[in-house]
Amino acid sequence: MYTSSDVELLVQMDRANEDVCGLAIAHLLRRARTVYGDKDYERPAGLSVSHLYNLRKTSGYQRLRVSFTKTRPVCNPIGVRKAPRSNGRAGWVRVDSVHQGDLDGIKGVYHITCVDSVSQWHVEACDQGISEAFLLPVLEALMAQFPFEIGGFHSDNGSEYINRKVAKLLEKLRIEQTKSLSRHSNDNAFRMSRVDAEYAADEPRPLC
Numbered sequence: 001m002y003t004s005s006d007v008e009l010l011v012q013m014d015r016a017n018e019d020v021c022g023l024a025i026a027h028l029l030r031r032a033r034t035v036y037g038d039k040d041y042e043r044p045a046g047l048s049v050s051h052l053y054n055l056r057k058t059s060g061y062q063r064l065r066v067s068f069t070k071t072r073p074v075c076n077p078i079g080v081r082k083a084p085r086s087n088g089r090a091g092w093v094r095v096d097s098v099h100q101g102d103l104d105g106i107k108g109v110y111h112i113t114c115v116d117s118v119s120q121w122h123v124e125a126c127d128q129g130i131s132e133a134f135l136l137p138v139l140e141a142l143m144a145q146f147p148f149e150i151g152g153f154h155s156d157n158g159s160e161y162i163n164r165k166v167a168k169l170l171e172k173l174r175i176e177q178t179k180s181l182s183r184h185s186n187d188n189a190f191r192m193s194r195v196d197a198e199y200a201a202d203e204p205r206p207l208c
Helices: 004-016 022-034 049-056 059-064 132-144 164-172 194-201
Strands: 092-099 110-116 122-127 152-155 176-179
Touching: 004 022, 004 049, 004 059, 022 049, 092 132, 110 132, 122 132, 132 164, 164 176
Parallel strands: 092 152, 152 176
Antiparallel strands: 092 110, 110 122
16 A cells, blocks of 8 residues: 555656656666665555556646646737737727636627727627637627727737638738737736827827
């Protein structure tokens, strides 16, 4: 019977040797006891390869081996990776979508929010899905509700917005498509940039 202390020793050995195969780790556990005389490895030294893999699957092992991996940048040529620069003119909008959640197995709707970065004009829609078939008509309807010409469309890196069909729609409407930087979760926040805020402070300001 292996204890939590034995599992911790296995975790330490795996971590020190970068998770090599079970056969090599079993050999190193035996070596720690027989060659270096470490009494802590009395039980782990008898660990078979098959049971070693079983221990790696236990909750105790997994809890000690929690690791976090940074989001990998995605090289997608669609959209320009930069913050929108409206220079104080309305028409540079930021868009985001949030899933309402499911209830009793019934799929919830998606809330799609579109906000102008200068005037803060806010348009929102609900959609049953964010695939191309559902999203394209909703995006067209959203942009048609703004009382000024749209010049820029900014989103995160989600595939619902960064795809060829959305890019084609925006190109047809002569709208610049920009996207957030990787690993910058606040880059698409619905707020005015410093430059936009300075322009917005001057009254009156044009809406188009």
